[in-house]
Amino acid sequence: MPGNAVTHQLSPAFLAEFCSGAITPHSMNELQASVYSQRRAMWLAVTMTAPGHPGVSDFLAELEQAWTIVEGLEKHAPEVVESILMHPSTGVWLVRALRALLGHLDLGELHYLRCLAAAAAIRAGHPCTLAVPAIRGVVSLPTVGHVRIPTESKMCFVELRNSAGSTTLHIGEDAAPISFGYSTASQPGIFSHAISPRHGSWRRSASGDRRQQSVPRIRRSARARSVDRGRMDSLAGVVRQRMGHAHTATPRLR
Secondary structure, three states: OOOOOOOOOOOHHHHHHOOOOOOOOHHHHHHHHHHHHHHHHHHHHHHHHHHHHHHHHHHHHHHHHHHHHHHHHHHHHHHHHHHHHHOOOHHHHHHHHHHHOOOOOOHHHHHHHHHHHHHHHHHHHOEEEEEEEEEEEEEEOOOEEEEEEEOOOOOEEEEEEEOOOOEEOOOOOOOEEEEOOOOEEEEOOOOOOEEOOOOOOOOOOOOOOOOOOOOOOOOHHHHHHHHHHHHHHHHHHHHHHHHEEEEEEEEOOO
């Protein structure tokens, strides 16, 4: 799990092959595994350092609840935890959390851990109740999506309740819960689960069909497209010409 760090090594032969320009599925898997190992080690550093930090005592119980959820789900849904740890925003947060524990940033950075736990619980269908932070009015859940709430606070907390069938955010004691869910996109990974507003609420897709997310396209003139094609053709020629040089130069880099 994220709490059990592993040692990961990349061999000189692999680095030589990768630097020569020969990028294969195997080499990409090796790089992905090394990044995952690094993030597991950073997670372990956060969860081991936070309990002993004097500035964390006021909200340590909430952090412990969050990382207990994540570490427990790793046993039942490891692919969910891995996808959340590998999300770009999680990597940025791990760095900021460690810097906060070293005194370089505000300890409020640690509250985002609750969002990681909430995202894992939603993806795995794990029932739980968490107080999650809304930063500048946005609750951000990596690999799930984000929800905007009506607030002018830089950071506030809202109650997230997750069950096997639904997820709700409770804003204030008298406010009605905001239901939200996600629809699976065509490609797993970054932004693979998008929250889309419908009539002021967010609801899980009942069909479960894989959906292609639409990406805005910039319209360009025919002349601009022609220039772009010419540049790409020229670049392709340079790449083909230099590939042999890259293979020759690699031994000198070692």
